[in-house]
Amino acid sequence: MQVLAEEILRPADNWLSFVVSESLRGAVGRASERLATDQTSARPSVDFAFSLWAQTLMSKEGYSSAVVVYDRNGKEVSRFAVGLTSYEQRELLTELFYREEDALLVVDREIADATVKYYGQWQHVLDRDVRPLGTIAVILSASQRALFRGEAPEQLRTSPSGQPEDFVRPISIFEYRDGRLWSTDNPVFIRGMKLPPEIETSLETSTRRFVWSDQVVEGHRFDLVYARDDADPSRVMALGLASLDVRWDLFSIVKHLLVYVFFALVAMAFLMARAIWYGREWKFGFREKLVLSFVVLSVAPVLLMAYYDRQLALDRLDENITSRLSQDLDLIQQRFSTTIVEDDDFSSGVTDDFCETVASDLGVDFSVFEGPRLKASSRPELYRASILDSRLMGTAYVNTVTLGRGFQKTRERIGDVNYLVGYRPLSVGGQIRGVLAVPALYQQQEIDKELAQRNAFVLGAYAFVLSIVIGIALFLANRFSKPLRDLSRAAESVGEGNLDIHLQAPARDEVGDLIRSFNHMTAELKANRENLAKAERELAWKEMAKQVAHEIKNPLTPIKLSIQHLVQAHKLGAKDFADILQRVSQTVIEQIDVLTRIASEFSNFARMPERKFERIELNGLVTETINLFREVKGIEFTSHLSPHPAVVVGDQDELRRVFINIVRNSVQAMELGGTISIDLAVEHQLCRIRIADSGPGIPDDVQAKVFQPNFSTKTDGTGLGLAIARKVIEDLDGTITLQSKVGAGTVVEMNIPLQHA
Known part of the structure; x- marks a missing residue:
């Protein structure tokens, strides 16, 4: 409003004189070619003046104005006027042509609540040879009100006004002279009202040009800005807007919220499109x-x-x-x-x-x-x-x-x-x-x-x-969905093996029944798991006891027979008793070693590992394993190691035993000799070790059992070697597989993540 007040207090004559002169100059410049054509026409065009007027500054500003076109003989050929009566046009044109060319006419007329000023100017239109083609006159009417909105009808304005009256709250104008309201367009204010004393004091004492104030008149509240006219100290101008009530504040909040909601929806749509583009499901x-x-x-x-x-x-x-x-x-x-x-x-x-x-x-x-x-x-x-x-x-x-x-x-x-x-x-x-x-x-x-x-x-x-509805919806949605969210999280925990979960049923409804059923299910699962674990432990001990008894029985038999043979030889006084004693002792020691090895294997399989984790370079560990078996007769080794370091983190002794166990199985399977190929490659952050032999192979029905504890195809085996190997590799987040074909050999492949922590 201060900008508009500046507009009011500026010298209006200068601006309106410029509007008239600029409009006349533009009209003359555009009229020469048309006038030269119309001179030869029997009937001049009636819309000529309108086309000129529509491109003038008067039209864009929306002032009441007129453009009149005459031919070289002084005969009127076209006229367009808006907001001016015929009487006003006649009177102004008559007075205008008493003035010299390009002289500005300014006429004042007093009306009920304001002073209306009329401006006019005329000029000859010349051709290129400076010969007269005709004359154009422009006239303009501007009251104080015209500074806010042109007096032309809105449909005739050639550019948007953008003035405050286009808003729901129209701006009112007030003019005070000698401390009294002299004119206004607001019906609430009465002419003759005194300028508020505090405003007059502020205008006289303050260094600021504008003074803001809230004023209540006839129950209506207004926001007003006052300013004194520097050219006329007795004149004070004011602009006023009716104060907005709480409904407009609510409307303003809603507008801002709608903007935020719009951008939120755009962001959500972008995220959904992005998820769909990358093949992810939007849940x-x-x-x-x-x-x-x-x-x-x-x-x-x-x-x-x-x-x-x-x-x-x-x-x-x-x-x-x-x-x-x-x-x-x-x-x-x-x-x-x-x-x-x-x-x-x-x-x-x-x-x-x-x-x-x-x-x-x-x-x-x-x-x-x-x-x-x-x-x-x-x-x-x-x-x-x-x-x-x-x-x-x-x-x-x-x-x-x-x-x-x-x-x-x-x-x-x-x-x-x-x-x-x-x-x-x-x-x-x-x-x-x-x-x-x-x-x-x-x-x-x-x-x-x-x-x-x-x-x-x-x-x-x-x-x-x-x-309010959305707030209630959020409250109810949270209330209704919370038991289901709790149930979902509880189901995930159960899936991870945690059965010590008990949920509180919120009410005796369908959701409550579902939660009670879930609690009953977890209790049953926990009891069944404990019973199953107990049964599995008992079965494992039975199987372990049978296997231990079986494995121990095998070496005890030759020990018993050897001791019996030694006792019999002693009774008979055998001449070669010393040799017999040596052979029996050797046999007993060997069988005792077998018993020791059997006990160690069972102990290693059953104990909780106490591992020493360190960085291991597998190329060297594989080479070391090959060197251990290189002297075995009839076995030929080939290897293809990785040119890049194959470093993992694990227990070196455990991995060494895994490699030795697998290679030993291959050596024992090839009694008549053969070839063992070991390949090590690094790819996709994995180290792949492939051990292949040319042995007799393993039947399909046996392949499914080779990784089971206590299963062995050898008479002197414990059945724990591959079971231990599988446990070691899987503890390193790796995998171990076996592929075999009867008559073609066996392949064991291990994949271990690099830099496993």
Whole structure:
């Protein structure tokens, strides 16, 4: 508002003089070619002046103005005026041409609440040879009000005004002279009101030019900014806006929230599209689905109510406009009935000037049609600019003239603007001579304001209700979905092996029954797992005892026989008793070693490993394993190691035993000799060790059991070697597999992650 106050207090003459001079200069520059063409034409174009006016600064600023074009003989060839009566035009043009060319005419006229200034200027139009082609005159009317919005109709403005009156809160202007309100356009304030003493004191003592104040008048609160005119110290100007109530604050909050919601939805759509693009599933949980359902079910009736309310408002506005059109037609018809009493009065007296005078007195713009054609109008510029059709609509003519209906309403259109027009037959001497038409064209802004205000309040109320509904939806969704979320997390824990979970059932409903069933299930699972573990332990001990007994029995038999043979030889006094003693001792020692090895194997398999983790380079460990068996007769080794370091973290002794055990199995399987190939490769952060032999192979039914504890195809085996190897590799997050084909050999492949921690 301070910017607008600066606009008011600047010297208006300078600005308006510039508008007139610039408009005349532009019109003259564009008119030369057209005037040269029209000189040879029998009938000059009537829209010439309008095309010139539409490109002037007067048009863009929206001032009441006129452009008049004359040929080289001084004959008027085209004229377009907006907001100026014929009388004003005649008077100004007459006075204007008494002035010299390019001289600016400025005329002041005092009206009820302001001073209106008229500006005018004329100039010859010359061709390239500096010969006169014609003359152009421009005139402009500007009251104080024109500084806020042009006096031209909104449909004639060639650029958006962007002025504060386009908002729902119009700006009011106040002018104080000698401490009293001298003029205003706000009906709440009364002329003669005193300037508030505190404002006058602030303007006199403060170094700031503008003083803001809140003022309450007749129960209405206004925000006002005051400023003193430097050119006239007795003059104080003020701009005022009606204070907004809480509904507008709510509407402002809603607007900002809608912006945030829009960007949130855009971000969500982007994330969904990105997830779909990369093949990931966008998951909506039960809570989100529940909230979305609540919102949809809440928004649908709100939108329906909003649409119904808007339509109801439009219908009411339509009814109000129809009633006002009918009242306006009544006023105009009463004026016509007192002044137009004969056909001659109608034929010669109903002119644009007459209509402008009546419209000015009644405050209603109207048009008069004679037959299907326009006869006169209080706003002829709208017809000259072809904004309004100069032909009477067929439906209006039929209903008013042919059928004699007293009132007819039609909906017409200008571009994107719809408006209503009221028609009434005009009778003179008992005969219908014409049709009166009152358009609601100038009421369209009022309609838009009413709709904007209503929509703002309704949107705020609906948004408030909707936010409450969404809040309730979030509360209920959390309340309803929490037991299910707890149940989901509990199910995940059960899947990880934790059966010590017990959930509280919220109520005796379906969800509560489900939670109680879950608690019962976990209790049953826990009991069954304990029973199963106990049974497995007992079975394992039985199997272990049987296997230990079996394995120990094998070496005990030769020990027993050897001791018996030694005792018998001693009784018989065998001459080679010393040799027999040596052989028996050797046999017993060997079998004792077997018993020791059997005990060690069972101990290693059963004990919890106490590992020493370190960085191990597997290329060296494989080479070391090959060297241990290189002297075995009939066995040929080939190896292909990785050129890159194959470093893992693990227990070196355990891995050494794994490699030795697998290679020893291959050596024992090839009694007649053969080839063992060991390949080591590094790829995809894995170290792959492949040990292949050319032995007899393993049948399919046996392959499925080779990694089971206590299973062995050898008479002197414990059946624990591959079981231990599998345990070691899997503890390093690796894998071990065996592939074999009878007659083709066996392949054992191990994959161990590099740098395993």
